[in-house]
Amino acid sequence: MNTEKILLVDDERAIRLAVRTALTREGMQVTEASDGSEALELLKKQQFHLVILDVMMEHVGGYEVLQAMRAAGDHTPVMMLSGKSDEMDQVLGLGFGADSYLTKPFHTAVLIQTVKALIRRSQIYSQGGAESEIRKGPFTVDTLKMECLKNGEPLNFTAREMTLFRFLMEHPGQVFTKEQLYTQVWNEAVVDDNTITVYVKRIRNKIEDDPKQPQYLKTVRGIGYMLSV
Incomplete structure (x- = not known):
């Protein structure tokens, strides 16, 4: 390396x-x-x-x-x-x-x-994987170019936003707790609820037409978050 x-x-x-x-x-x-x-x-x-x-x-x-x-x-x-x-x-x-x-x-x-x-x-x-693009609904994640698109338009995610969004794109319709997101996405054991909330809000601001009434990145009350595409 x-x-x-x-x-x-x-x-x-x-x-x-x-x-x-x-x-x-x-x-x-x-x-x-x-x-x-x-x-x-x-x-x-x-x-x-x-x-x-x-x-x-x-x-x-x-x-x-x-x-x-x-x-x-x-x-x-x-x-x-x-x-x-x-x-x-x-x-x-x-x-x-x-x-x-x-x-x-x-x-x-x-x-x-x-x-x-x-x-x-x-x-x-x-580096990406065997699948260089992940397409779900209006979204595309290009793992080679390291970019996310909605209807062909770049979403301008930061590296950490992209990491979280790609993970959700790989598991559409699946609900994840904040603890699961920390351990599976960021490999961190100490969960900071506020940090997860910040990233969800930032992603929603970039992917949703109305972030206050999210159509894609939804909150499942009492459990966590899921991507609906």
Whole structure:
């Protein structure tokens, strides 16, 4: 397997040193940036398997970098780092298109596990399988191009949104609990109900004509969610 290339963006030298040391020991190649503007320049010149992005930085902050990436069609997985543990701050990061959110201080073992999971998931879906397209109702998931379409129009999903939507497309009409989505889609044991709710809302905003009265991604009261196509 090729060496995973990580872009680490944080204005705290101590954090960069700790993260770089941990990831280098895992055989990963780490490129550092001390601010958001430097990160954006690096993203124009290189491709990375993952971006680790601090939220609070002077001049150009993490959210601005994330928004610029997604606006440019860059769906590289992004892990946000923040000293804030406030729930709404996490929801904001996920809403901008982050794939994961880690609160400082963190244990390096948790960081490494999350990094590997994000890269593995991205690689699996970028490689695709024997079936390069999944078609259900008005939707098409192209596993080679890593894009989702509705009636031929791109839905502009983030990597994590695509992961969840593809899973549901592979199991139409089947109801999944939040716990099942976490373990089967994201391979995470600790279930955050709020995170699942955020992603369902974001997907609905992109696929439904009226997100408040969903026709496709439905809530099964007391159980979970299902895709009806």
